[in-house]
Amino acid sequence: MLRISLEQWRMFHAVVEFGGFNQAAQGVFKSQSSVHNAVSKIEDALGVKLFAIEGRKTVLTKEGEMILRRSSYLLEEAKKVEAIGVKLSQGVETQLRIAVDEIFPRALLYNALETVSEQFPLVKIELIESILGGGAEMIENDEVEIAISPNSLGAGFSESLCYIQFGAVASPHHPLHAMDSPLTLEELKSHRQIVVRDSSAINKKNRASDGWLEANQRWTVSHMQSSIDMIVNGLGFAWLPLSLIDTHLNDNRLKRLQLDRNTERTAQLFLTFKDGDRLGPVARCFLGEIRALCLDWPQKT
Structure with missing residues (x-):
């Protein structure tokens, strides 16, 4: 039987x-x-002095x-157990918040x-579209339950x-x-490039821009x-996800540039x-569906 209660550990952490x-x-x-007594009981049980x-x-x-x-992990796990219990008591959730990178x-x-929605017609789904680190940041801040992001957690x-x-x-x-020959990096730099900024707040002052070639x-x-839209209207060039522009390529509204190297790039989500x-159960349903659909999606390693 444990000699130290969670409440006593909580008092110890409160002093710190x-x-x-x-x-x-x-x-x-x-x-x-009460606080002194809780900490003293921990010290007596362990045979060590915790404070000086x-x-x-x-x-x-x-x-x-x-x-x-060591005890920080114990208290965090206790909080998780309580949160799981609350979730189980609530049954099916009424809302699902998902952050999805715009390249998906x-x-x-x-x-x-x-x-x-077919399985849970009453659930409210909130979809937040993000770029680069935005989705992972929203997971860290508990703003969404699930994220599809190029940043692992x-x-x-x-x-x-x-x-x-x-x-x-x-x-x-x-x-x-x-141009008569395949394009070099320097030739690309002499033209306007359209880039998409990171949507995460952590990079608000100096946001990364995916695929930037340091064009003039x-x-x-x-x-x-x-x-x-800007590329279609002839305002510049960009690296774009082929899955999002396939109809534009087929309709000849966009055309792939002939490069001398690095003709393709791949991003992992x-x-x-x-x-x-x-x-x-709603979140688990979404996870199962998205995993199954991505199994048939063309993969490249």
């Missing part, structure tokens, strides 16, 4: 978080003696630092969402979902198509569709979420 016993008592709305007094400060001992790291094939996404679950093929394209009337002229947009046990 608030910087002292008196501050911790105020922070967790307990008496100072240095001047007016309460600081962790070396043993306390190690215990803090629309047909696969729409088919998966339609299947989910550091703390959570990430699985390779599919590979997206890119091609360098421009309008058929663009001057780049008039650059127009930066926030959405993939804006980039496609990941299916990410924090904790599978906390996902409800």
Whole structure:
């Protein structure tokens, strides 16, 4: 039987978080003696001192630092168990929030969402379209339950979902198509490039732009569709997902550029979420559908 309760561990962490016993008592709305008593019981049970007094400060001992790291995992797991219990008691969720990178094939996404809606007609689906690190950031901030993103998740679950093929394209009337020989990188740099910026807030001041070749002229947009529209109208060139522009290529509204090297690029997309046990039946349905659909999607490694 465990000799230390979760409540006692919580008091120990409160002392660390608030910087002292008196501050911790105020922070967790307990008496100072209750906090002292909880920490003393941990020290007696383990046979180690967790805190030392240095001047007016309460600081962790070396043993306390190690215990803090270990017990942090214990409290986090306890929170997850409670969250799972709440989710199970609620049954079918009423809303599903999904972040999907704009390079993901629309047909696969729409088919998966339609299947989910057929099985759970009353569920509200919130779809947030993201670029580069935006989806993973929303998972980290608990803004969505599931993300399809080119960034794998550091703390959570990430699985390779599919590979997206890119091609360098421009309008058929663009001057780049008039070159007699395959285009070099330097020749591309002399023309305007259209790039799409990262939608994550962490890169707000210095956002990455996918596929930028450091062209002398650059127009930066926030959405993939804006980039496609600009290229169709002859305003520049860009690397675009071939799955999103296949009709434009077939209708000769876009034409692939003839390059001397690196004629194709590939981006990997990941299916990410924090904790599978906390996902409800609607989310699990979406995961199953999107995985099945991507199995038949052309893969490239």
